[in-house]
Amino acid sequence: MTSDEQLLDSLADGSHGAFESIFDAHVDFVFGVAFRRTGSRAEAEDIVAEVFGELWRQREHIEVRHGSLKPWLAGTTSNLARKYWRSTTRRDRAVVRLGSRTEAVCEDFTDQSVARIDGASRLQL
Numbered sequence: 321m322t323s324d325e326q327l328l329d330s331l332a333d334g335s336h337g338a339f340e341s342i343f344d345a346h347v348d349f350v351f352g353v354a355f356r357r358t359g360s361r362a363e364a365e366d367i368v369a370e371v372f373g374e375l376w377r378q379r380e381h382i383e384v385r386h387g388s389l390k391p392w393l394a395g396t397t398s399n400l401a402r403k404y405w406r407s408t409t410r411r412d413r414a415v416v417r418l419g420s421r422t423e424a425v426c427e428d429f430t431d432q433s434v435a436r437i438d439g440a441s442r443l444q445l
Contacts, residue, residue, distance in 0.1 A: 322387035331379045339379075342389065343372055349390060350397050357401030367400045374400075 323345075330338035350371050354364035374396055375382070385391045 324389045325384045325387060328382060328384055339376060346389060346393055350393050353394055353397040354401055357398060358404055363404055367397060367404065370400050371396050
């Protein structure tokens with residue numbers, strides 16, 4: 321039985337120590353996969369948190385392949401990175417759609433405001 325298998329057995333029983341050991345052993349690997357997929361340090365850090373949260377939630381159902389958790393961690397990280405890209409793409413499209421609508425609906429009062437300020441300034445002179 322490998323170290324990952326032993327840790328996962330303890331993790332399945334709810335061991336916080338096993339979780340910490342798994343985290344310490346694999347956090348750099350998960351971050352590297354997430355960063356390569358997203359290109360964003362902040363998003364990679366968020367994905368790392370999600371991956372290890374998912375590890376805790378699924379701890380009783382995870383199977384170690386080839387004696388290592390890395391295949392599960394890499395797959396989960398890749399799936400979450402794809403989810404990130406899908407949500408980013410949807411958000412960007414929505415911003416473009418909403419941006420064109422607000423430009424047509426919102427009137428620019430800048431010139432009127434400047435004229436009022438200039439008029440008020442002249443009154444004080």
